[in-house]
Amino acid sequence: MSTYSSSHPTNRVPRVRKTTRREFLNFVTGLVGLGVAGGTALLMGAFFWPAVDVGPSKKFKIGRLEDYPDDVRVFFAEAKATIWRRGDTIGVISNICTHLGCTVATREGDFKCPCHGSQYDAFGNVIAGPAPRHLAWHPVYKLPNGELEIDTSVDLDPSKTKKAKSTHFIKII
């Protein structure tokens, strides 16, 4: 960079001025100030981040296999999930709408959401409405005492498609 003294004004070549010490220091001070402000904001943001999620447990005891009639989809309200026994297998389908999270109604042959009208077939695949993906499938375990437990925090088929890759009926032995 070259500089031109102001005593030699010329309108051909643009005048380039050296940054003064004051300007440089102001710039650096500003930068440091911004950094400190940004860092503080981030830390304050972290304050709003709960370290532990104190929400209710996502595991539910649902009784025994024999409690469920064969091939009837039963809504288990507490877990917001539908239990579907087929022979000695159990499928657990989430009732939480994949659109905006309303609880869908388990109806004979399908699921229907009251909030914006999404509709799913009996297996939770989207057939109508704004829902972007199929309903989730949850795992089911047999406890030592013979009771069944489901875990609604686990999604057995996280694919983002309207139709699930497969159904997840789990054999209870």
Add this chain to the structure above:
Amino acid sequence: MPGQRVDYETSFWEVLVNLPQNVVKSIWPTEMGSKNDRTRVQTTFNNLFLHFQSSTCTTETLRFTYTMGFGLISFYLFIILTITGILLMFYYVPSVEQAYARMLDLRSSVLFGDYLRNMHRWAAHAMVLFVFLHMARVFFTGCYYKPKEFNWVVGIGLFLLTLFLSFTGYLLPWDQLALWAIQVGTSIASYTPVIGPQIRYVLIGSTTLGQEALIRFYTLHVIVLPLAAAVLIAVHFWRIHKDGGLTHHPRNVTPDLGMKKTVTGFHRRKDLSFPGTTKTYGLLGIADASRPTVQRQLKDRVFSWPDLILREVIVFAVLFAVLTVVSLLIQAPLEEPANPAHPTNPSKAPWYFLGLQELVSYDAFWGGIGIPGIVMTLLALTPYLDRAGIVGKGVWFHRRRLLVNSLFGAFVLLNIFFIVLGTYFRGPNWEFILPWNLPPLGKG
């Protein structure tokens, strides 16, 4: 004698007699009222609260058909909401176990509880309406041009705050409306690109709706958002004052009245028609020769006291009377207690969000974030994009503003269209339905 000096020779009897006057004088040391122009100015000028507006205003902007008082009404509603809200806080408990029962208490056992709750709710609905109407009037009269561009942006901030305030407000009863509104509202937030799920987690303080969500929305509703709104309203009013009052059409006002080019290039209205007082803006760096202003006839201007302020008082009286009658007669909605397993069917937001609900029923991202985000950004940028400028300002539906007014008009009509669609044409499972087939809504 009023204002008589009290010295040691004054008898104690006189001190007593003058006491009331002296107390009043100590609070309002200058003469006020409509005696002469000076007292008229002083009425506004020497009062912290009234001085938010300047001591004179143009007759043109005083016409009711110009502003319709929409901004003023929005402000009054904010004040009424603050007061009734504080009163409700004395009985409300932000706990998922207690909140709903507290609503029932307000209805049955708290003196005026019902009335206060109704007024708080109806004033909130009215505020959303009037802030929107105010925005529309500012737009259609072309009042966001230089130097008011930024005040329009402040206005957009206030509009969003008003919506967030009402949203966080109707969650507090923890009834069905509350539960499904947070469910849907925070799920919309989780469609934000990249950080969506994190936003939702911070908003509700958990992955599942419950106590954490309620206390967060409560804190936002009773302190964070109202405080932010109060600050923005103060900025909004201060800017109107500093920018020389409300916009008026340049042709309708005698030019250059009291305007003066100052050292810094600002146009300032000097104090007008009374002799002997001249403001110098020394502290603001606009020091100007301070000589007594010559008596001038105010053609297009009147003093804010009494012309403006009395009108403002009348608007308040009417507004409060209407609100009182409505709150005495119409119960604010309260649905069944929150039930996570069964949303009401259909589950509808309050009317002002039904347009949005209709939009998200096509697509969650575009309806809830994409389109609203683009529309609000465009609205906020309007004063910087629209260059119809000085010709079209200060008049309703000016011809030079045909294009922008049509665009904004389309925005208003689309809003109404979607709200009507969501309100009257959507039945159980959000299916299309004709209004006369609608099931009766909202128990209680």
